[in-house]
Amino acid sequence: MVSFPEIRVFGVTGIPEVHPGNNLADLIVRATQGQGTPLEENDILVVTQKVVSKSEGCVVDLRTIEPSAFAQTLAAQWDKDARHVEVVLRESRRIVRMDHGVVIAETRHGLICANAGVDASNIPGDTTVATLPVDPDASAKRLRAGIREQTGLTIAVIISDTFGRPWRIGSTDVAIGTAGINPLKDYRGEEDPYGYSLRVSIVATADEVSGAAELVNRKTQGVPVAVLRGLPYEHAPEASSALIREPGADLFR
């Protein structure tokens, strides 16, 4: 039989509602065991941002928010909840675009996304929204250490979130935090089978892994964690900030 590259991606079911302070590593280890798919060495664990935010208490009750005048102005134009808009502004360090009722903001992490990552879906409570983890790379690192502590396994962890993009309809999941995996695969200097040196070929592996995980996430059925198995990857210590383009090299700021 010819050998060929192959990966497997499966969703992790049976993770209960996550509350602040919950040990996410523990919940994930038990859920993977519970469905008969225990983690293995070199697995890539992809955890959607929402459960990480919940476990870290990155949730805001809108009833506690006093919207600023600007938030009220925006909310009135777009028929939105001014308190929600206020949270978006608080999470933003720069507005990239603001039109058609959409705010594309740069977060304090340097991520550029709709509503600075503030989102009301998949959270219990009518007045609760989640914000992005304060430091998603640190979250990934902690989760990786927690898994190692419980199982002895060395794995990679990616915290993913759902982002839109310019020009193309539909969101894809991308990596906002990583640990134990180089988020980029750099082919520069390598040659294709015809001897052509690939000059500008850097692949956002962590983003593609996040997208692959999304395929088994089933947004509406509560599968917030996935495992990708079989992908050779670099164990380099680069953080997810490697995925963020320098302002000077970005034609679309």
Place this chain on the structure above:
Amino acid sequence: MVSFPEIRVFGVTGIPEVHPGNNLADLIVRATQGQGTPLEENDILVVTQKVVSKSEGCVVDLRTIEPSAFAQTLAAQWDKDARHVEVVLRESRRIVRMDHGVVIAETRHGLICANAGVDASNIPGDTTVATLPVDPDASAKRLRAGIREQTGLTIAVIISDTFGRPWRIGSTDVAIGTAGINPLKDYRGEEDPYGYSLRVSIVATADEVSGAAELVNRKTQGVPVAVLRGLPYEHAPEASSALIREPGADLFR
């Protein structure tokens, strides 16, 4: 045992160098059989653009190209081959950005990407470049019909290409042509487990599938085709143009 969502993605090895007029469906069917992984009903076949372009003769020998004055001006500034720049301009219907030696162009298909998709990698010959297929949805449709003819199977076909994106480093593979699969999964109107209606949640499934396929493609080792198995998808007739944002709704034109 608990049931959980799972997909499998594998590369198809053993596809020979593709020449204009080659029957790609035949090459793929034989290669999948050759490695002991014959296609199955509902598989999603992801074929990278380059082999499709080659089979359709979408290659240009730069020695036949007479660069325009504008192409020469650009090439001189950026230390590039004016004939290559000329092909990029011929493939473009609009320049979106042009700076730092990078041309982000809108192709006749409405795709926005670097160099209008013109690329010299993974092609034999020092003076040969490939252009995008003339109608990638039609290419996907033909390939799908060819597979059905040979095997009796109903599958989906995605033609993928490697695109950069604003704000984030690294490319991801996206769908430039589709057949037999709705490229988008629309969650609008569905409710999350907490009863929150997902108002703006359209996932670019075909792009995530393309990215997942890239993970097994090994750019430098000649694995231009992948199969994704196990994903439930909509068999809707939408073409890949569903992935292209209307100019009026795009904040980043």
